[in-house]
Amino acid sequence: MATIAAPTKIRFRDAQVEMAHGAGGKASRRLVEGLFAPLLFGADSAQPLGDAAHLDFNGTRIGITTDSFVVRPLRFPGGSIGELAVNGTVNDLAVSGARAEALVVSYVLEAGLPTPVLEAEVRAMGDAARNAGVLIVSGDTKVVEHGKADGMYITTAGIGRAISGLRMSPNSVRPGDHVIISGPIGDHGITILLARGDLDLESDLRSDTRPVLPFVEAIVDVAAPGLRWMRDPTRGGLATSLNELARDCGLGIVLHEDWIPLRDAVRGACELLGLDPLHIANEGQFVAVLAPEFAELALDAIQRTPGGEDAAIIGEVRAAPAATVLGIAPYGGTRVIDMLVGDPLPRIC
Amino acid sequence: MKFVDEFRHPTAITQTAEEIRRIADPERHYRLMEVCGGHTHAIYRFGLKDLLPDNVELVHGPGCPVCVLPMGRIDDGLAIGAQPDVIFTAFGDMMRVPGANGSPLEHKARGMDVRIVYSPADALKLAENNPEKHVMFFAIGFETTAPSTALTLLRARDKGVHNFSIFCNHVTIIPAIRAILDSPDMRIDAFLGPGHVSTVIGCRPYTWIAENEGKPIAVSGFEPLDLLQSILMALRQLNAGRAEVENQYQRVVPWDGNQAALRAMAQVFELRPYFEWRGLGFISQSALRIKDELAEWDAEHRFQVPGVRVTDPKAAQCGEVLKGVLKPSQCKLFGKECTPEHPIGALMVSSEGSCAAYFNYEHRKSAELVGIGA
Amino acid sequence: MCLAIPGQILELLPGPPLLAVVDVTGVRRKVDLGLLEDENPLPGDWVLIHVGFAMSKISEQGAHQQMQMLRMLGEDQAAMEEVSGYGLTDRIVEGAPKSP
Numbered sequence: 001m002a003t004i005a006a007p008t009k010i011r012f013r014d015a016q017v018e019m020a021h022g023a024g025g026k027a028s029r030r031l032v033e034g035l036f037a038p039l040l041f042g043a044d045s046a047q048p049l050g051d052a053a054h055l056d057f058n059g060t061r062i063g064i065t066t067d068s069f070v071v072r073p074l075r076f077p078g079g080s081i082g083e084l085a086v087n088g089t090v091n092d093l094a095v096s097g098a099r100a101e102a103l104v105v106s107y108v109l110e111a112g113l114p115t116p117v118l119e120a121e122v123r124a125m126g127d128a129a130r131n132a133g134v135l136i137v138s139g140d141t142k143v144v145e146h147g148k149a150d151g152m153y154i155t156t157a158g159i160g161r162a163i164s165g166l167r168m169s170p171n172s173v174r175p176g177d178h179v180i181i182s183g184p185i186g187d188h189g190i191t192i193l194l195a196r197g198d199l200d201l202e203s204d205l206r207s208d209t210r211p212v213l214p215f216v217e218a219i220v221d222v223a224a225p226g227l228r229w230m231r232d233p234t235r236g237g238l239a240t241s242l243n244e245l246a247r248d249c250g251l252g253i254v255l256h257e258d259w260i261p262l263r264d265a266v267r268g269a270c271e272l273l274g275l276d277p278l279h280i281a282n283e284g285q286f287v288a289v290l291a292p293e294f295a296e297l298a299l300d301a302i303q304r305t306p307g308g309e310d311a312a313i314i315g316e317v318r319a320a321p322a323a324t325v326l327g328i329a330p331y332g333g334t335r336v337i338d339m340l341v342g343d344p345l346p347r348i349c
Numbered sequence: 350m351k352f353v354d355e356f357r358h359p360t361a362i363t364q365t366a367e368e369i370r371r372i373a374d375p376e377r378h379y380r381l382m383e384v385c386g387g388h389t390h391a392i393y394r395f396g397l398k399d400l401l402p403d404n405v406e407l408v409h410g411p412g413c414p415v416c417v418l419p420m421g422r423i424d425d426g427l428a429i430g431a432q433p434d435v436i437f438t439a440f441g442d443m444m445r446v447p448g449a450n451g452s453p454l455e456h457k458a459r460g461m462d463v464r465i466v467y468s469p470a471d472a473l474k475l476a477e478n479n480p481e482k483h484v485m486f487f488a489i490g491f492e493t494t495a496p497s498t499a500l501t502l503l504r505a506r507d508k509g510v511h512n513f514s515i516f517c518n519h520v521t522i523i524p525a526i527r528a529i530l531d532s533p534d535m536r537i538d539a540f541l542g543p544g545h546v547s548t549v550i551g552c553r554p555y556t557w558i559a560e561n562e563g564k565p566i567a568v569s570g571f572e573p574l575d576l577l578q579s580i581l582m583a584l585r586q587l588n589a590g591r592a593e594v595e596n597q598y599q600r601v602v603p604w605d606g607n608q609a610a611l612r613a614m615a616q617v618f619e620l621r622p623y624f625e626w627r628g629l630g631f632i633s634q635s636a637l638r639i640k641d642e643l644a645e646w647d648a649e650h651r652f653q654v655p656g657v658r659v660t661d662p663k664a665a666q667c668g669e670v671l672k673g674v675l676k677p678s679q680c681k682l683f684g685k686e687c688t689p690e691h692p693i694g695a696l697m698v699s700s701e702g703s704c705a706a707y708f709n710y711e712h713r714k715s716a717e718l719v720g721i722g723a
Numbered sequence: 724m725c726l727a728i729p730g731q732i733l734e735l736l737p738g739p740p741l742l743a744v745v746d747v748t749g750v751r752r753k754v755d756l757g758l759l760e761d762e763n764p765l766p767g768d769w770v771l772i773h774v775g776f777a778m779s780k781i782s783e784q785g786a787h788q789q790m791q792m793l794r795m796l797g798e799d800q801a802a803m804e805e806v807s808g809y810g811l812t813d814r815i816v817e818g819a820p821k822s823p
Contacts (some may be wrong), residue, residue: 018458026690194750199467200474200775203750265749267350272747272772273467274441274700274726324713330359331366333396333573335710341689342454345441346467348494348726348774349386349415349701350748352729352769352781355790387725412725440774468775470755493725497776500757504740545725548771548779571725578792600785601771607779610758701725 008038020342022070024235024281027342029244051232052096054162061162063098065089068155074121076195078187078206081154082124084283087209088234089158090132094213095230095286097168101160103129104138110149121152132211134158163216165224170248172228177317178295179253182215182285182302183208183310185238186266189280189344194269199346201272203265208284215308218301219288226294232286236340239278241287242325243339253325255315255337274347278327279340289317352600356572357395365577366400372584379405380536381583382673384526385543386413386701387571393710395573405580408673411525412543414489415442415699416671417626418518420661423448425654426487426516427456432652436462436479438472439487446698449659469501469515476505476513483512485648488519493545495519495637496610499617502639502646516648517639520624522546523554524635528626530562534674539583541576542568544598549614551606552594559592570598617643627661627695628668667694670703677704678712727773729781730754732766745772 012034020027052065069085090100105125109118129136187208194201212232219227233241238260246253262277270277290298295313302308325337355361373379383389389409392398398407411417427448430437437453444454444465457463462482466472469486476484488498498515505513522543529535542555547568555566565586569579579597586593596602617639624636639647648654661667665687666680677683677696687693689705696702700709730745730752741756743764755776756764762780764770770777 016458018455020454030690198464198471199752200471201750201752205749263749264350268728268748268750271350271353271728272730272750272752321713326714327396329357329396329573331362331400331573333362333399334714335394335396336713338709342445345444346465347442347700348440348467348490349390349413349442349699350729351731352786355786361790385725390725468755470775493727493773493778496758496778497755497774500740500755500776507739543725545727545771545773545778548727571727574789578789597789600782600789601779603779607758609761610778613758 007040010035010038018342022235023340023343025240025279025340025342028236029339050096051092052098054096054098062159063093063096063162064157064159065092065096066155066157067092068153070150070153071192072150073195074117074151076191076207078191079209079283080121080124081152082121083128083209085154085156086125086128086132086134087211087283089156090134090211090213091232091286093158093160094211094216095232097166097230098162099160099213100132100134100158102135102137103156103158105136106140106155107142108149108153109141109143110146110151111143112146113151117151121154132213163220166220166227168227168229170229170245173245173249173251173289173317174228174291175251175317175319176292177228177289178292178313179242179255179315179317180288180290180295180299180302181238181261181312181314182212182287182308184261184263184266185233185282185285186270186277186280187263188283189237190266190269192281199273201269203269205263205265208282210284210307212284212286214305215286215302215311218305218308219298222301223290223294223298226291227298228289228291230286230288233282235281237277237279237281238287239276239325239337240339242337245289246323246325250323252318252321252323253315254318255325255327256330257327258330259312259314261310261312274349275344278337279344353572356570356574358574362400362573362577365574365581369400369405369577369581369584370402372581372588373402373405374588375404377404379584379587380408380538381405381541381580382408382410382529382537382539383541383569383576384410384412384522385546386416386699387545388541388543388569388576389413389703390701390706391571391573391576393706396710397573397576398711400577401580405584408537409670409703410529410673411626411629411671412491412522413696413699413701413703414491414494414518414520415446416667416695416702417520417525417628418446418489418695419625419627420448420659421657422518424450424657424659426485427453427461428655429485429516429648429652430456430461430463432483434482436464436475436482436484437487438464438466438475438484440467440489441465442699443487443489445692446695447692469498470504473501473505473510473513476510477508480512483514485514485516485652487516490519491522491543491546492549492614495618496549496607496613499613502617502643503613505646506643511645514646514648514651515639517618517637519618519637520626521620521635521637522550524632525626525629526558528629528632529672530558530564532672532674535672537564537673538587539565539567541579541583542566542594544568544570544575544602547598547602547606549607549610552596552602552604553606555594559594563592565592565595567595567597568602570601625658628671662693665694667696670696677707680704684708684712727771727778729769730772732764732768732770734766743777745770745777747772
């Protein structure tokens, strides 16, 4: 095992923590790269920081990850915090190329939380774990005063063996590679936004929370040698995940905007509020980059897996513009698609 | 989406762009100003500059109500928000605009009750649901938004809701256009008129631009096809030596405007003698205040506001960019000290501000990319 | 100031004030119709929505007229191509055709 790296100087200049630092966009990246990385991971970590890490234990590769779930309201159409807590961690491992086998869970509960609410979430976690084929093997509970924790916060950590034969990394991405999304974007984030009730909008949208491992396994079966990179575009949306890749591999990623699957209601809500669906969180999708000779095979495999019917090829990797994601409209107009800065805010202008 | 997708139709867009390229006289350089920030945003968001010939230049105007709001007014609003039991409400556009001691979102992080609303009606509802608090709505916008604020105030009056007030920062578009035309370093050939402001004020208020100033103006919608059609209309006028007001956005803009909206505004607002516009200085008769008889709902009457004037850092060239004299990339601070993440001037904070729009959608494109989608 | 989106009135709600439930491709919101009180808005009408208020009725005829303008444009271009094919380019008045 490697020794713990010596800490280096922090580069984080913000005076205080803001909500934006948790939004998954540029501010989050500043915090992670500027404060956490120098102090915890050392300046020499050559690996680009991902959500999950793979460690080698005498020849066995194990994936490990952790995630916290802080969501208001706790229950929403299509799911609840309990399911997010299981699926989120299973998905982080899946897109890193590992099969989640066991989770540990930590609850921070607010005093005054009604027992039926807690029971419903724990039941939901149990069901989600069974559905995803993982065991919850250990846990911890803390209680904080009334007024903190928004009801409950859940943190899960997951562990599982790496899928053999996969060598994914941003460095393996090449111009000409294809970008595939597993389904429509923006469902989860818009569902949550509407469920908060502040905007007085109603729809039939549901969160897309689900484990993506079945789709990953489907791709691996037919396209493992050509699978370059995967990510689950949660907070910060598809734009942020692809910008991270573009930055890490130094290449350009071109998206054909009309190829991106999008439900009408997500589109309507985004048009109404002035939001970009590319910046909205997803909890049941993943984006994959594949070598061109494997792309159609991979797409076909996902589409034939239940729930994957809406998967689509949405773009390709190019040499230029370097480290940039570019959107192209069907009539030829282009725009740079940037990473989210802070929380996506509705606008009227 | 009906009434949207038709105006994003690729073939129609391509045909209109080809016609623009066909009629643009290679011996001329055309400078068209789109007044409205929403147009600036749409131009970049839809990549429309890629479709125009090099000799048709779009210059960004000052029609961004967030951008032209002086920092002192934000501080005034936050001073009200800092009062006990006050809920500060505003559109999302305002939330990251820096005041002297931070933006509304930063104040929220430090404990102020700050809420984003989509509609002034939602702010009123918040007041009705929180009788022990006072809800202040920070109203911004041109004539597109002012009627909604006016109606909301009238609703508050009719329902007898007294724990609600409006901090009025509405501004009017015509004085801004006049300031552009009066500016000595100006050279604009034609205008793309603000489509949504015009649903309220109609097209008549622009006739002096054509008749007195001799500049064509095409009142434009916001979809790619709308903007390209309007550019085409302006070019045709310029080529023919005409100067008229044309209504490209006729599917929603009535020539005479919206009388009900104008009535509501007349009931609630009157013009301030003068108002400071960030980057443009003091302009007379350019902003609205709430009439005295409705002072009960005027936040400036209910609360003491400091009224401090905060000047912009000298290095920031917001004023020149607002007037279209400089391009965003020509400001010394652009992309370095001033970015959307740490904005110095308001043009970078508001997503429809020319600097933010340019930074977010354009400036990393290299020349070799233009036309790669074709 | 400028973000306004078309939506369709689903139902009018008992007022005053005059409110309606409006649909924007599957998202619904209560919208204040107070600015359209002169125009007798009805379920099925399309309106332009800005900050929760309807600003204007959208004229189907107006939209068609705009698309008409384009069809004429398409015909103009087809005619131009025909003419230039005959080598009669000096007949084209508005400037030489530019290559895209």
